[in-house]
Structure formats: C-alpha cells, structure tokens
Amino acid sequence: MPSSTPSPATRCQRLKAASHRDHDSVDTLVMAARPFADRERYGRFLQVQHRFHGSLLGLYHDAQLNDWLPGLQELSRFAALEGDFQDLALPLPATPAPVQVEAAQALGWLYCSEGSNLGAAFLFKQTQQLALDASFGARHLAAHPHGRALHWRAFVEQVDGLALQREEEAQAVAGAIAAFDHYRSHLRAVFGEECNG
Template sequence: MTATATRLTVPGRCARLKASSSRDHDSVDELVMAARPFEDRERYARFLQVQHRFHGSLLALYHDELLNDRLPGLMQLSRFAAVERDLLDLGLALPSAPPTVSASPAQALGWLYCSEGSNLGAAFLFKQTQRLGLDGNEGARHLAPHPDGRALHWREFVARVDGLALDAGEEVEVIAGVIAAFDSYRGHLRAVFAGG
C-alpha cells in the first residue's frame, strides 16, 4: 500500500486534539487567571505583550501559501494586527517582532488549532476587558468575536482541519504542534509576568 493510500481524513481529529491537550489547556487557563491580567490596565498591558509574542510568532503560519491552500481564508484569521492596534490604543510602543515559529506543515496545524481555539474561549476574557473600559473598538480588538460569531467560526475551522488527509506520522505531528503551542504560551506568560 502506498503512502498516499494510507492518508485519511479523520472526522474526530480536533476532538482528539482537545483530549490530547486538555491538561495543557487547563494549565494555561490557570496561569492566565493567576497573572490577574484584568486587575488594572498596567497588568492588561502585560497580557497584550504576551499576546503580541504568541500571535506574532504565528504570523508566518497564517500567511503560509500551503496552509492557506489547505485552510482557505486562513490569512484573514490572524489576530496579530489587532493585538498591535490594542497596544497602540493603550499608548504603548510596539515591541519588536517575535521570532517565528518553526514547524512542519502538520505541526503548524496544531499551532493553529491552539490559536484559533483560544478565540473561542476569549469570550470570558473579552467581558473582563470591559471592566477596564475597553472593547472591540479600543484596546480589546483581538479578543472581540469573529464577525460570523465565535461558535460558527470555530465549527468551520474544525470542519476544515478534520477534513484534511494526513498520514499516521502527520497525525502525531499535529498533536506535537498543539502541545508545543501551549508550552510556548506558558513560556511567554511566565516571562512577561515574572515577579508578579
């Protein structure tokens, strides 16, 4: 049997990714809340720096031609420009561009799954920013819902990822990409919020 013949679409791929990374997801949630990013604008500014590092590191993946062929419309989903506008809204200088993630195409799917999934969970964070006088037009653009709504946008993304044909080795790489993405985000959180 050829390698091509063993490539399969897996309807439950994203469900398996969620199960494989649930502990990582939970630990990131706990670290974010422990950082108290919505306590005041100063702490929220630090949170924006975390977001800048993470989303900036993924910009090349969102613009990758192969990935855009496999996931049409991907280029328009990056939230990096919105993060930069949020920083400017708060009167902050833009940090230098972060290093780009190095990932195989399959690993990149895992990174993108983590990034797009965070938008689904951002509804709670978006509400918290309103306590600081911020919203989707100022300071919290990158947390605002997708124009089609968070749930519909997520379902469409999941359907595209689940519909891709990957071989067994690539399936393993996708999971490795998800775990690496959560590890990266934890690292950014700890670095930016070190010392309180």
C-alpha cells in the same frame, strides 16, 4: 470486563483530548496573572499575546497551510493586537521570531491559536471593567464577525477534513502541545513568579 474508552472520532477531538491538560494549565496561569486587575497588568497581558500571535504570523500566511485551510491568512489577530497597543499608547514590541514547523505540526499550533479565540469570550468580558471593547483596546479579543462558535466550527471542519498520514496526525498533536507550552513560557517570562505554578 470493563469496556475500553473509545478514542475521539475526529481530528480536532483527538487534539483536544491530547492537549486538555496543557490547555487547563494555561487557563490557570492566565488567571493567576490577574491580567484584568488594572490597565498596567492588561498591558503586560498584551505583551504575552503579542509574543505568541506574532510568532504565528508566518503560519497564517504560509502558502501550503492556506491551500489546506482556505481563508487562513484572514484569521490572524495580530493586526488587531497591534491596534490595541496603539489604542493604549503602549510601545509596540518588535515582531517576534517566527515559529518554524512542518505543515502538519503547524495544524496543532493553529488549533491552539484559533481555539483561544473561542475561549476569549470570557477574557473579552473582563476587559469591559477596564473600559475596553472591540473598538478600543480589546480588538484582538473581540468575536469574529460571524460569531465565535460559527467561526470555530468552520475552522474545525477544515482541519477535520484534511487527509493526513498517521505520522502527520502525531505531528499535529505535538504541535498543539508545543503551542500551549510556548504560551506558558511567555506568561512566565512577562509575569514572573505569579505564573510559576
């Protein structure tokens, strides 16, 4: 009799397993948008990033979430993102409407957001062909001062260490999937047919 596949051991491993198709879909759409072909397209990519990270600003400053994840408010890349707009002399969009979710579901949104910083190493490298870097135009894609991997491990340890009820576990998974869907919707809104796959 074939053995059953064991379920992922930790919360973040379970979040990854539950949302990997959504994650892969976002990666595919980002590449289809060719955001690093030129600065004009990169400016459109910044709009996508602004819509997504701006909508999460309230989560990063939420009191309960900062109690659960100490130092969370310092992790938002929204200020750096607005700095990228200023560097490139692009008009700054209005701050998006905030995402309104329960704390457990917010964990999934934050997992998506913080995980994207780990994967941003590739994106950051691509910005160099546009003469952008951590001090000009690509600030929000730059590595955390302590390094991407160390920063991610610290975040994962915090999330995995929380005591959640089964219903809250399910809400966290739903939040991660909703976050990827949210990001896809912004990609399609900004880049149109190029991201309708």
